[in-house]
Amino acid sequence: MKHESSLRVRFCETDMAGHVNNTSYFIYLEEARGKFFQEVLPGQVNSVGRFILASTQCDFVSQAYFGNPLVIRSWISRIGRSSFTFTHEILVEGTKELVAKAGAVIVHFNYEKQQSEPISDELRVCLESYLKTETAERSV
Amino acid sequence: MKHESSLRVRFCETDMAGHVNNTSYFIYLEEARGKFFQEVLPGQVNSVGRFILASTQCDFVSQAYFGNPLVIRSWISRIGRSSFTFTHEILVEGTKELVAKAGAVIVHFNYEKQQSEPISDELRVCLESYLKTETAERSV
Amino acid sequence: MKHESSLRVRFCETDMAGHVNNTSYFIYLEEARGKFFQEVLPGQVNSVGRFILASTQCDFVSQAYFGNPLVIRSWISRIGRSSFTFTHEILVEGTKELVAKAGAVIVHFNYEKQQSEPISDELRVCLESYLKTETAERSV
Amino acid sequence: MKHESSLRVRFCETDMAGHVNNTSYFIYLEEARGKFFQEVLPGQVNSVGRFILASTQCDFVSQAYFGNPLVIRSWISRIGRSSFTFTHEILVEGTKELVAKAGAVIVHFNYEKQQSEPISDELRVCLESYLKTETAERSV
Numbered sequence: 001m002k003h004e005s006s007l008r009v010r011f012c013e014t015d016m017a018g019h020v021n022n023t024s025y026f027i028y029l030e031e032a033r034g035k036f037f038q039e040v041l042p043g044q045v046n047s048v049g050r051f052i053l054a055s056t057q058c059d060f061v062s063q064a065y066f067g068n069p070l071v072i073r074s075w076i077s078r079i080g081r082s083s084f085t086f087t088h089e090i091l092v093e094g095t096k097e098l099v100a101k102a103g104a105v106i107v108h109f110n111y112e113k114q115q116s117e118p119i120s121d122e123l124r125v126c127l128e129s130y131l132k133t134e135t136a137e138r139s140v
Numbered sequence: 141m142k143h144e145s146s147l148r149v150r151f152c153e154t155d156m157a158g159h160v161n162n163t164s165y166f167i168y169l170e171e172a173r174g175k176f177f178q179e180v181l182p183g184q185v186n187s188v189g190r191f192i193l194a195s196t197q198c199d200f201v202s203q204a205y206f207g208n209p210l211v212i213r214s215w216i217s218r219i220g221r222s223s224f225t226f227t228h229e230i231l232v233e234g235t236k237e238l239v240a241k242a243g244a245v246i247v248h249f250n251y252e253k254q255q256s257e258p259i260s261d262e263l264r265v266c267l268e269s270y271l272k273t274e275t276a277e278r279s280v
Numbered sequence: 281m282k283h284e285s286s287l288r289v290r291f292c293e294t295d296m297a298g299h300v301n302n303t304s305y306f307i308y309l310e311e312a313r314g315k316f317f318q319e320v321l322p323g324q325v326n327s328v329g330r331f332i333l334a335s336t337q338c339d340f341v342s343q344a345y346f347g348n349p350l351v352i353r354s355w356i357s358r359i360g361r362s363s364f365t366f367t368h369e370i371l372v373e374g375t376k377e378l379v380a381k382a383g384a385v386i387v388h389f390n391y392e393k394q395q396s397e398p399i400s401d402e403l404r405v406c407l408e409s410y411l412k413t414e415t416a417e418r419s420v
Numbered sequence: 421m422k423h424e425s426s427l428r429v430r431f432c433e434t435d436m437a438g439h440v441n442n443t444s445y446f447i448y449l450e451e452a453r454g455k456f457f458q459e460v461l462p463g464q465v466n467s468v469g470r471f472i473l474a475s476t477q478c479d480f481v482s483q484a485y486f487g488n489p490l491v492i493r494s495w496i497s498r499i500g501r502s503s504f505t506f507t508h509e510i511l512v513e514g515t516k517e518l519v520a521k522a523g524a525v526i527v528h529f530n531y532e533k534q535q536s537e538p539i540s541d542e543l544r545v546c547l548e549s550y551l552k553t554e555t556a557e558r559s560v
Contacts, residue, residue, distance in 0.1 A: 011314055012163050012307050014156035016206060021152045022473050023450060026443040027292050034291055053442050057477030066156060151454055152447050162333050163310060166303040167432050174431055193302050197337030292441045296434035296486060303432050346436060
């Protein structure tokens with residue numbers, strides 16, 4: 001199963017090169033993960049204190065422009081002991097042209113103990129319904 | 141006396157129209173006020189909990205572009221009982237061409253009591269050294 | 281008639297004070313005007329080259345937070361010879377609590393002649409269907 | 421040789437979690453590369469039309485906060501036929517605490533032919549003075 005969310009590019013998210021600024025893509029991925037957590041992990045909506053972004057990467061495949069709504073498909077490509085990896089595709093809504101492929105490693109964190117914490121069975125089951133492991137080698 | 145601060149435009153602060161996006165100007169004004177508080181009000185650096193932005197406005201006079209550092213001149217144009225008004229000029233460094241003229245009303249706020257609070261004599265004296273009242277009528 | 285548009289706050293549009301950053305409000309107003317032009321002025325969608333933002337102001341009434349979708353109501357409060365004024369209200373969707381009241385002066389501009397240009401009768405008629413003049417005095 | 425640039429965090433670049441928002445790091449890397457091109461590649465300042473960002477990644481090591489100026493160290497870790505890779509470190513100025521380690525693949529692009537183009541000898545020589553190949557395995 002893949003999670004899907006839609007997004008409109010804000011005018012200010014473009015830059016003088018005429019397209020969506022590269023930094024804006026990471027805004028979109030953050031929004032997609034926010035919706036994923038909200039929709040997939042009921043009762044654990046406040047991801048601010050539970051999940052830490054350890055790393056993220058993005059391959060820019062084609063340009064995105066203001067006026068073209070985007071679709072972000074997200075799934076889990078790895079579930080570790082206390083961390084898991086998102087894989088995202090950003091597509092132009094309608095044509096489904098691939099704009100970017102990205103990933104993010106999320107660490108399950110306990111703020112009181114100030115350390116990472118194993119993913120609970122409950123959380124693991126939720127994530128597994130979106131699990132699709134990657135076989136192709138990611139560039140960078 | 142006028143406070144001055146310099147600023148480099150970030151590439152992402154431009155938009156597809158080719159110039160600095162209008163929303164970025166308010167980022168620059170916020171930065172200028174932050175430096176003003178830090179430099180003019182020693183011991184009251186944490187303006188986040190002390191001063192609330194009640195309103196702000198900006199007249200866009202000429203375009204600003206990536207690659208042209210900006211200078212922001214700030215002074216106090218009004219000191220009230222529990223609020224005061226900043227007037228700002230955004231200029232191109234070097235040519236001093238006027239890019240924008242702006243203002244902001246700041247309310248002195250007590251978070252514990254959750255209400256505005258009179259400006260102390262100490263704060264008033266600090267602000268008065270930057271006081272220059274406006275006579276010309278501001279557009280909008 | 282009032283134009284309405286909805287908007288979700290992006291997580292990055294908040295700041296460390298815990299609420300929506302003041303500069304983000306101007307992003308929302310720009311988005312609302314973009315939708316207004318797109319929906320109200322058919323055939324004149326590319327407002328980038330036609331309408332210039334001469335000035336904008338915002339009164340911050342109450343805080344907006346991540347997780348609370350916003351509604352922006354927009355109407356025209358003044359139509360001049362070559363410029364017109366938007367008045368905007370930003371409200372919390374659902375409760376309709378007033379978050380901010382704002383305005384923006386738009387100049388109708390001819391880029392080839394590099395000067396402002398009178399509003400055509402066709403454009404004036406479109407704008408007049410959203411005309412609601414302000415009687416109360418706006419602060420700032 | 422490593423390129424160094426300094427940067428002040430903008431207040432709006434933080435988020436409600438209290439620290440610098442993860443998307444802001446990519447803004448800082450883009451600014452560092454902009455300065456690198458400006459200072460290291462004289463006569464090729466307009467990188468907008470010459471160099472395309474193919475991909476970027478960032479490992480978040482420790483938090484960055486408003487009020488703590490940052491230093492960004494940048495060097496070239498790979499020079500290919502028509503692309504090259506930046507490696508960046510984001511550090512807290514003063515303590516030099518490592519905040520993030522990042523990378524970016526830049527493609528040398530010919531806009532007229534709409535295809536990548538081999539790096540000229542002149543450009544290669546400039547880049548080689550900042551070349552330091554990576555031996556440690558990068559996470560993600």
